[in-house]
Amino acid sequence: MRPNHSPAIDSGMSIANAPITTFSDQFYAGARACIPVIISVAAYGVVWGVLARGAGLSVLEVILMSGLVFAGSAQFVALDLWSPIPSALPIGPLILAALIVNLRYLLLTATLRPLFGPHEQAKGALIMGIVSDETWAMTVAEMAKGRGTVAFLLGGGVLAYTCWMATTVAGHLLGSFIDDPTRYGLDFAFTATFLALLLGLWKGKSDLIPWLVAAVVAVISAKLIPGSWYILIGGIVGSLAGAVAERLRHAD
């Protein structure tokens, strides 16, 4: 038996002793590891599809948005802004909202840089398109164990992508069985979904200030400013308040 190594030496040893795995081994390992989080992707997908139909998206628009945008929270926010009447579609706010909601990906994908060699920037940038919160989390956990490869990320990513496409379209088709949403209280599905999404983001007390500020600012701007700008105004002011609060706490 090996004597106890210091952690640094031990991790060095296990890398040296690790069997050389092929791309497909790693790909399937990534897909397998992501199955638990993919189940939640599927649930979100069905809900988004049902709500997308209610918001007036056609099945083609669902396929295009899920396939090209592939970002759950941005797609949920887009439904609130969407209009089935083309001339009333707020193109600018939709794109701006997607940008702001997705800004956090800057931080997420930056942590994946060690997966790529110094000359693999372009390849890496292309692969980032398939990263989602769920597969990012699984890959980073794998990297923390001294493993984690591009193939692992791709395995989880391809599975999540396929699943998101399939379940959002399925949700849209499911929505066709519901004629008058208000009659069954389904108009509340939207608020209930966002409330649950919000509660799922709760990480601790430091979320209280940004959320409260965002809520108050959003309620006031919804009354004062026509359209859906209150989402962006509340989101920006609230998140800035959170950053200011954190800075003040650390200054103590």
Place this chain on the structure above:
Amino acid sequence: MLTSPEALIAILGMALVTFAVKAGGLLLANRLPREGFAASWLRHIPGAVMASLVAPALVTGSAAEAIAAAVTGVVFFATRNLLAAMAAGVLTVFLARMALGV
């Protein structure tokens, strides 16, 4: 109706900015702040946006919506399941509207 030029532009624009941010994080990896003000601002954006979406809908709703929102929250914390929480909220609002006659 399949789609419209406006919808196509909106979706392509959303796709472009989303990809730009995802790719940008990797390309700027060595220059991005990992901690400090900018990093904590970026981290707080999703929650603040979601709170901004929910708050006006809850404030303008009737008692039925308020009760249903509370049930949605309780079920979500009990099950950690989005579908279950949404279904419980919808069922509650349906029953509460009947009971309260709103």
